[in-house]
Amino acid sequence: MSIWQAIILAIVEGLTEFLPVSSTGHMVIASSLMGISAFEFTKMFTVTIQFGAILSVVVLYWKRFINSVNFYKKLFTAVVPALAIGFVLKDMVDAMLERVEVVAISLLLGGIILIFVDRWFKEKENPVTTPSYKNALVIGFFQCLAIIPGVSRSASTIIGGLTQKMTRKAAAEFSFFMAVPTMLAAASYSVLTDLLHLEISDVLSFKLDKIEAGFAAITAQEWQALAIGNVVAFLVAMAAIKFFVEFLTKYGFKLFGYYRILVGLVLLILLAMGVDLQVV
Template sequence: MNLLHAIVLAIVEGLTEFLPVSSTGHMALVSAFFGIEKSDFTKLFIENIQFGTIISVIVLYWRKFFDFKKLQFYIKLLVAFLPAAVFGVIFKKHIDELIGSPLFIAIVMFLGGIVLLFVDNWFKNPQIYSEEKITYKKSFFIGLFQVLAVLFPGLSRSAATIIGGMQQKLTRTAAAEFSFFLAVPTLAGAFAKSLWDAYKETPEILTSHNISILALGNLVGFIVAIIAIKAFISFLTKHGFRLFGYYRIVVGFIIIACLLWGKFNF
């Protein structure tokens, strides 16, 4: 992986992590298109540039994350986070196998796009307009939707949790923002585990040069994610999910076609 590859992947991560389009699928497509080598460091890089996107959420919503008087906010995130954490540990081997299957990811992207075409019509008359009105029970059920994204790579964590929020009577905006909040403990946990695994199993890849590339990737991802989050909230409020559905269908179809025709080595 060279510097250009790192910047490109970081831009893709920043753009797609919080949109309902599957960052996993886009990483696979972009990596194949640019011929980025499959190595331990490439895997570590893709998993760890999520740290920059975590910081972007904290910066944009710093009043939420640093208002220590409202303990309920942190408890809600913990309640929503636990189901995915438990299932992620139990089914780690299953998940790793699916992440290594580009065809499975592409099919899930395609089918998820079809779902997004109808989401706005399924959940009408929302009753919850802010995080303060979300109960612990609703937080838990949103967390169960996140489990689907853990078990089915390509579904999109963002799409699953936003749909889960809307199913629990949240507005599109409130569901999207709670999805952003929930990303912080979820991605932080994945980041910490990935870094620890690399330290234990392949410490030789943690050179000063590679750490510098990781730092640059996180910085680029942080900047791009801030722009993406602001634009996404504005677009979602006005237009809903339909365009994202069409986009996922097209991208999923492209990946499937490339795999079947042997155009890319995923």
């Protein structure tokens, strides 16, 4: 992977991670068109640069993260269902990740749903701006839908928030907060297993020889790509979050729905043309 390819993927990650458009679908298109989707490093890179995207949420909403213990309790309540179900259904999820048509169909169906979301969930006179533990748990179960590639973690959690009578802005922001522990767990696991080629037991038992060997196996160019990728993803994600909150508050979800349908159709057309597409 060249530095320019790393930058392009990081831009795609930053733009799409927190929008309800499925970052997975965009990564499939971007990496496949650049001819790097089959590389082992590409899969690990696309997960690891999520650290940069996560940091953008913490920086933008830093006051929320030092607010109170209850904030973290609600986040924990919200992320447990997806982490548990993802762990139990890991083999099934891995099998779905190998099928680009699953991503395409999820994009299409999710796009149709987003077109009608504004009509289904109109803003209430007394909306919920701070979710209760019950609200957080319900939203957490909605996040479980995102184990299906192409569904979009952001879309599923925001819709989950709307079902709990939250405002669009409040639902979107809670979705961002949920992303921090969820993506942190996924990215950390990828670093250990895919980048450093370690077992969890190696880390827990402090097997320094294996840990050092894992770090030593990473080339200087790969370290450079990871560093630049995280910086770019951080900066782009910050801009994307600010844009999304403002746009969503004013205009709703319909445009994102049409866009998802377009991306889904592009994937299906590329598959029909015989283009070698792989989920990274």
